[in-house]
Amino acid sequence: MAQSSRDVFEVQVDGLGCPFCAYGLEKKFKEFKGIKKITIDIETGDFRFEYPADQALTAEQVVKQVEKAGYTPKTWTITRADGQVETSEAMLASASSKGSEKGELTVRGVCGMCKARIEKATLSITGVSEANWDVESNQLTFGYDPSKASSDAVRDAILAAGHDVENKKATDEAYDALPPCCLYRTKSKH
Amino acid sequence: MKKFSSILLLGLVALISSCGTEEKEWSYQETVHLGEVRPIGLALTDEGFWISDGDNNRLVQTDRNGKVARYIDSLERPMHLDVAEGVVYVPQYGNDRIGVFAADILQQTQGPGNLDAPAGVSVAGNTMAVADFYNNQVHYKNEQGQWSTFGKKGSEPGEFLYPTDVQITEEGIWVADAYNHRAQLIDFEGQSLAVIGEEQDLNAATGIWVTETEVFLTDFENDRVWIFNKQGEVLQLLDDEVEKPTDMISEGESLWVANFRKGELLKYALTPVQKK
Numbered sequence: 225m226a227q228s229s230r231d232v233f234e235v236q237v238d239g240l241g242c243p244f245c246a247y248g249l250e251k252k253f254k255e256f257k258g259i260k261k262i263t264i265d266i267e268t269g270d271f272r273f274e275y276p277a278d279q280a281l282t283a284e285q286v287v288k289q290v291e292k293a294g295y296t297p298k299t300w301t302i303t304r305a306d307g308q309v310e311t312s313e314a315m316l317a318s319a320s321s322k323g324s325e326k327g328e329l330t331v332r333g334v335c336g337m338c339k340a341r342i343e344k345a346t347l348s349i350t351g352v353s354e355a356n357w358d359v360e361s362n363q364l365t366f367g368y369d370p371s372k373a374s375s376d377a378v379r380d381a382i383l384a385a386g387h388d389v390e391n392k393k394a395t396d397e398a399y400d401a402l403p404p405c406c407l408y409r410t411k412s413k414h
Numbered sequence: 415m416k417k418f419s420s421i422l423l424l425g426l427v428a429l430i431s432s433c434g435t436e437e438k439e440w441s442y443q444e445t446v447h448l449g450e451v452r453p454i455g456l457a458l459t460d461e462g463f464w465i466s467d468g469d470n471n472r473l474v475q476t477d478r479n480g481k482v483a484r485y486i487d488s489l490e491r492p493m494h495l496d497v498a499e500g501v502v503y504v505p506q507y508g509n510d511r512i513g514v515f516a517a518d519i520l521q522q523t524q525g526p527g528n529l530d531a532p533a534g535v536s537v538a539g540n541t542m543a544v545a546d547f548y549n550n551q552v553h554y555k556n557e558q559g560q561w562s563t564f565g566k567k568g569s570e571p572g573e574f575l576y577p578t579d580v581q582i583t584e585e586g587i588w589v590a591d592a593y594n595h596r597a598q599l600i601d602f603e604g605q606s607l608a609v610i611g612e613e614q615d616l617n618a619a620t621g622i623w624v625t626e627t628e629v630f631l632t633d634f635e636n637d638r639v640w641i642f643n644k645q646g647e648v649l650q651l652l653d654d655e656v657e658k659p660t661d662m663i664s665e666g667e668s669l670w671v672a673n674f675r676k677g678e679l680l681k682y683a684l685t686p687v688q689k690k
Contacts, residue, residue: 242618242634243454243468243660243674244533244547244578244592247491247507251531254508266469267675334617335635400567404576404593404618410569411595411617 230274232303233286237269238296238340245405252293277305294403296340327375329364331357332388334408345385349373438684440669442654446480446679453672455494456663464502466492486520489513494534494579494661505532526553526561534579543587545577552577552589554602564604569594571606579622590622597622597631610646621661632659639671655680
């Protein structure tokens with residue numbers, strides 16, 4: 225059998241809610257010239273495409289492009305043309321050890337995509353081991369090791385991701401980079 | 415075409431006074447299952463529906479019972495379409511083109527300016543309007559064939575936040591101002607004439623359908639369809655069987671709602687108001 229000349233990328237994107245967001249993600253990936261066979265399942269968030277193997281597209285580039293589009297990659301698998309398989313670990317999986325302190329913050333957001341982004345930003349802080357944001361109450365709870373992490377660091381990471389925290393507002397630049405579904409300031413002004 | 419028709423007018427007459435002063439309201443009748451089709455936009459002709467099937471990159475023509483007559487493939491994320499004088503106009507979110515399907519031939523046209531994810535089109539006579547999603551604008555081609563561009567990103571009157579659908583009427587261009595969660599009417603020079611739905615706590619007003627007296631607006635995330643009069647007062651809220659609605663269209667005393675997620679068309683009909 226002839227060897228394929230294309231790598232296959234499978235990314236699970238958290239919280240895709242509507243066709244406008246899903247097709248928007250696909251559109252952003254068309255910036256990768258040579259991309260083929262793009263499929264996206266809105267219900268599951270499964271996003272799949274093929275890319276020329278000689279371009280050696282990396283997982284980091286893919287993750288960066290998903291995030292650039294305003295979405296949150298959860299897991300990924302790359303099946304290279306030569307048969308090698310690369311996989312991620314679940315980026316939002318709970319850590320094996322729990323933090324000794326519990327933190328709480330009010331974080332503004334409106335949807336499942338906001339949840340994925342807020343929790344990912346929280347877990348990006350070294351020393352934070354668990355995070356849960358509730359869409360109805362807008363309450364974020366997280367566990368952390370106070371010798372390594374702080375509530376201020378969590379707050380700053382979430383602000384940088386585009387979400388207002390307590391009485392601090394994200395910059396307009398960060399907010400404007402959010403996908404349409406996540407524009408909580410227009411949604412909650414009434 | 416989406417402009418008012420005599421059929422719609424008849425429906426409205428029925429709504430107001432088919433039996434003297436009898437009041438009528440829209441009530442759920444049946445569900446038409448579309449199988450694998452994920453409907454986003456609806457248009458209606460004598461033969462039945464034209465449906466844009468975004469997930470499957472195709473147009474689908476069905477009869478009024480949902481029986482497929484044919485598929486038109488090779489589109490890229492077709493969205494809110496329109497039909498005028500036998501020609502189907504299809505905005506394609508994926509390739510920034512307006513597809514024109516006539517006489518069994520699909521042609522790709524550039525449309526106005528540098529579209530970035532056109533999500534809705536409306537055609538009336540020689541005029542055309544296009545909802546330009548990522549540019550947060552509405553484009554309008556007048557009778558002389560000249561294009562104008564209206565709006566910018568924002569939430570003030572005359573501004574848009576990811577518009578997804580448009581409809582040309584005699585009073586102006588109605589816009590599904592999706593992520594401002596409202597409908598907006600602008601005149602043919604882009605001035606805002608009315609804003610509707612801001613008080614109803616919609617979550618993504620993704621589709622719009624306008625008749626002589628009513629404005630239908632999808633409330634995508636909340637699984638509802640709102641019906642307003644032109645003054646913005648709520649006439650009715652539809653939620654029976656509605657799930658992730660993307661578009662609506664009416665004909666006489668019938669209304670169809672596209673249920674995107676479940677691949678369905680819901681049929682509603684005008685019926686006498688139930689006395690409580």
